[in-house]
Amino acid sequence: MGKRMIALGFEGSANKIGVGVVTLDGIILSNPRHTYITPPGQGFLPRETAQHHLHHILPLIRSALDTASISPADIDCLCYTKGPGMGAPLQVAAVVVRILSQLWRKPIVAVNHCVAHIEMGRIVTGAVDPVVLYVSGGNTQVIAYSEGRYRIFGETIDIAVGNCLDRFARVLNLSNDPSPGYNIEQLAKKGVQFLDLPYAVKGMDVSFSGILSYIEATAVEKLKNNECTPADLCYSLQETVFAMLVEITERAMAHCDTKDVLIVGGVGCNERLQEMMRIMCSERGGRLFATDDRYCVDNGAMIAYTGLLAYANGLITPLEESTFTQRFRTDEVHAIWREKDMLNANGVDS
Template sequence: MTRHDPLPTVDRPYLALGLEGSANKLGVGVIRHVPPNGQSSGVEINNAHVDILSNVRHTYVTPPGEGFQPGDTAKHHKHWIVRVVAEAVRSAGLKSIAEVDCICYTKGPGMGAPLQSVSLVARTLSILYKKPLVGVNHCVGHIEMGRTITGAVNPVVLYVSGGNTQVIAYSAQRYRIFGETLDIAVGNCLDRFARVIGLSNDPSPGYNIERAARRGRRLLPLPYTTKGMDVSLAGMLSATEAYTKDSRFVPEKFDDQHGQVGSLANGTQWTGAANNPLRDTEEPEESVQDTDENVITPADLCFSLQEHVFAMLVEITERAMAHIGSRDVLVVGGVGSNQRLQEMMGIMASERGGHVFATDERFCIDNGIMIAHAGLLAYRMGQRTPLEKSTTTQRYRTDTPLIEVCY
């Protein structure tokens, strides 16, 4: 990353194109920062405005019981990215990519092959349209998008996704990590258990775990492992899987019909949910074994796993809040859209006289606008990524990038 003089704050709007592809979700978005005296219908933040012009996403979905491999995920991204970029530009009302000020891409962390496939396209667009590149830390993208959408001011951040579990707070131009997982991430834990019991990966295994957990009627004992502000989840996953070998366990055949897979999702719609809103208001039907004390159902296991995992996350987050004297918490990352996690975190925050800030699937789940937004913030503060340094890395710590505020 090279440094230049910061751009003027109030002279004109700035636009950025963001490309995200660190895992199985390919996202492209266009965002605009409008000066205080400009006209905007977007989100007002500290007398500035942010307009989300487009938010297009396409998800690589595998059959139930299977995870997504890096090579196959990269092939998916290569196959779809031209169409997703074109749709994002069209939806934003732009005539050409030449209208944006910079092109932002996910530098890391993430899966190697998917990251490389998307960064290659970002470099190509940069050369074709003679636009500067800005490499973005995926985790910072989540945080900056969450802060912008919710208006949270200096909260403790719980970042929970398929590959990351961290408790974070800002200090001295860095996002400092106060606690994290010692083994697997919370999203990975939930996804792997979803595969064990045969839950569908459409629209996401974590969401289907959440739905199944609403039917759970028994809280089964599981290991609870917090170590200071860190957590360990592998033992809890193994213990939950062990219940599926119990003689009381009754498997369940799940319906994996969730709408058309592979459609482009724009704005409020999410991949596979064009005719079936992700957040349904109806409670799932109870299974006939739910009230039988001699039976353990998949729903019971989903419920027990969620309650234990989320209780651990609430505990380490509260410990960090007490340590720095904060009353507010911001939940970001794909798992951050889980309503039960938001509810539990909200109870804790309210007892401390504070608030929980969270967003919905449009902004929690990996997307291109979070990369465009974080990249545009860095670009306005004079940061650029030279072409010869526009590499990717699977291990890009949240506390590595320099964070500068331009509002």
């Protein structure tokens, strides 16, 4: 039996810094991470987030290697998030991976953050070729694989759904621990009154900025007059934006003639979103694939695994090209490993 392939992955595109150790067959040997949590009512700024990542990166590397019971000699490649994300936090992982590559003499693989969420979701849930709803603080996209790439069928035309929820959490001064979206979810479970909010689906795309502006203005006035509770507002916001996401996902399913859906990204942990999507899938005779916060939320293992898929198919990133970018579209990536999977599934020798 040959040596198993192992990758060390670094994720730091937003407020989480994570280091993961993964094998090519998807076994996660370790996956520690640390979250930068700001006081209630505040977001996280790039410079302070980068300082947080710098402070925690070395302990996380030690923890990842120790937990996985491996040494640098056991590692086949080093993978990092190239983008998309916030510039300063992204830079931390890019610099660290360059240094370790030269110290340990290991090849580098640059990874698209969005594609990594998809591949982690696929390996964890066993979903083969689903329509993907990718929802996080920085991204909202409906995606399906076709001819070597993950194609975007619909997306937000302004802010991401996670950003919408996070910003409303600041209006209510909710805690950022463990995340503002999680605390909105818990509060929404106590809501009893549904308030009509703008519903902004435009073809296959969605818009959240107008909904946010409306509820921000409405919230202060209605709360002041005791016309509703914070729980009612959270409930109404969730129901509205999640209904929009279910609608465009179902439309993509019809277009692709696909019955299965995979939800990935930090907002994908939301149990109400999963419930609404599961009902829609079951009505169409399909299945919903979803995970918990271990894999939905940004982590190093998803970067390691996706980078290892690329590396096993002959892709590496030269040192001088191991840069980072805040703009890196999902459909820019040539998913060569999916091409080979499809050929094998069709009985064609790759």
